[in-house]
Amino acid sequence: MELRIFTEPQQGATYDDLLAVARRAEETGFGAFFRSDHYLKMGAVSGDPGPTDAWSTLAGLARDTRSIRLGTLMTAATFRLPGPLAITVAQVDQMSGGRVELGIGTGWYAEEHTAYGIPFPALGERFDRLEEQLAVITGLWRTPVGGTFDFAGRYYQVSDSPALPKPVQNPRPPILLGGMGPKRTPRLAARYADEFNLPFASVADSVTQFDRVRAACAEIGRDPGDLVWSNALVLCCGRDDAEVARRAAAIGRDPEELRANGLAGTPAEVVDRIGAYAATGSSRLYLQALDLSDLDHLDLVAAEVLPQL
Incomplete structure (x- = not known):
C-alpha cells in the first residue's frame, strides 16, 4: 500500500504553505503530493487568502521539489480546453523530470463556476465534454513527433495539430479517473484511466464500484490488472485519543465520525x-x-504507519 498526501488549498493556503507540505511529504517518504483543483472555498472557513490555481502550483512544485510525484484530484474538465491542458501538463511534466499525474473529472461544484464566470453545463454534457477531452489529450500525447493530430467532436475540433510539446513520461503521464457514477464513469475509466480513485467511499461502496469498473474493462477486453485502484480519505491520526480529538477539532470534525468514515x-x-x-x-x-x-x-504517519505497510 502506497500512501500519498492530498490537500485542499481552496480552504485557505498560500503557495508557501503547499510547498512546506510537499517538501515534508517528500522528506518523510510519502509517494506523492496531490492537490484539489477548486476556485472556491467550501463550508464556514474563510478561504483566505483565496484560491491558488492547481497547475500553476504544480509548476512551481515541479522546480521546488526533487523526487515526489505531483498531481490533481481532480482537475475539472470545465476549467480548461483540452489542447491547452495537454500543453500545460506536458510542460509541467518536463519541468518536474517526469513526475506529473493528471486526475481529471467532470467538475461538480456549481458555485465556483458562477463565482468566476465559468460555464457549467448539465451533467450529461459535462460527461460528453470530459470524454472528448480525454480523447484529445491522449491523442495529442501519443501522436509521434513530426506527425499531426485531428479530432472532430461535438464540442472540440482539432485540425492539423503538431501535437507538441511532448511529456517526459512514456507513453504519457498517468491519467486518474474516479467517482461513484454507475455507468459512464466505469466505461471512461476502462477506456482511458491508468488509475481509478474513489474519494471518501466506504469499504463496501469501494467493492461495488471497483467491480463495476472491472466489468467495464472486461466488456472491452482490457485486463483490470492494468489499473491502479485507490481511495482518498480524510486523515486524523494521533498518538492517543487526546491527540486524535485535538486534530479532529482543528478541522471541525468529530473524532468518532472520522473513525467511521475516514482514516482516523x-x-x-x-x-x-x-x-x-x-x-x-x-x-x-x-x-x-x-x-x-x-x-x-x-x-x-511517516514514523509509525508507513513502516507497517
Whole structure:
C-alpha cells in the first residue's frame, strides 16, 4: 500500500504553505503530493487568502521539489480546453523530470463556476465534454513527433495539430479517473484511466464500484490488472485519543465520525483501517491533510504507519 498526501488549498493556503507540505511529504517518504483543483472555498472557513490555481502550483512544485510525484484530484474538465491542458501538463511534466499525474473529472461544484464566470453545463454534457477531452489529450500525447493530430467532436475540433510539446513520461503521464457514477464513469475509466480513485467511499461502496469498473474493462477486453485502484480519505491520526480529538477539532470534525468514515485514530487503528481498504484491491491511499500547518501530523504517519505497510 502506497500512501500519498492530498490537500485542499481552496480552504485557505498560500503557495508557501503547499510547498512546506510537499517538501515534508517528500522528506518523510510519502509517494506523492496531490492537490484539489477548486476556485472556491467550501463550508464556514474563510478561504483566505483565496484560491491558488492547481497547475500553476504544480509548476512551481515541479522546480521546488526533487523526487515526489505531483498531481490533481481532480482537475475539472470545465476549467480548461483540452489542447491547452495537454500543453500545460506536458510542460509541467518536463519541468518536474517526469513526475506529473493528471486526475481529471467532470467538475461538480456549481458555485465556483458562477463565482468566476465559468460555464457549467448539465451533467450529461459535462460527461460528453470530459470524454472528448480525454480523447484529445491522449491523442495529442501519443501522436509521434513530426506527425499531426485531428479530432472532430461535438464540442472540440482539432485540425492539423503538431501535437507538441511532448511529456517526459512514456507513453504519457498517468491519467486518474474516479467517482461513484454507475455507468459512464466505469466505461471512461476502462477506456482511458491508468488509475481509478474513489474519494471518501466506504469499504463496501469501494467493492461495488471497483467491480463495476472491472466489468467495464472486461466488456472491452482490457485486463483490470492494468489499473491502479485507490481511495482518498480524510486523515486524523494521533498518538492517543487526546491527540486524535485535538486534530479532529482543528478541522471541525468529530473524532468518532472520522473513525467511521475516514482514516482516523491511533497509528494501530489507522493501519487496521488501511488493511480493510487493501482487501478491496486498493493499493494506494490519498490522505487528505486538511490542517496544512500541522506538519507533525505527517511526521507521525511517516514514523509509525508507513513502516507497517
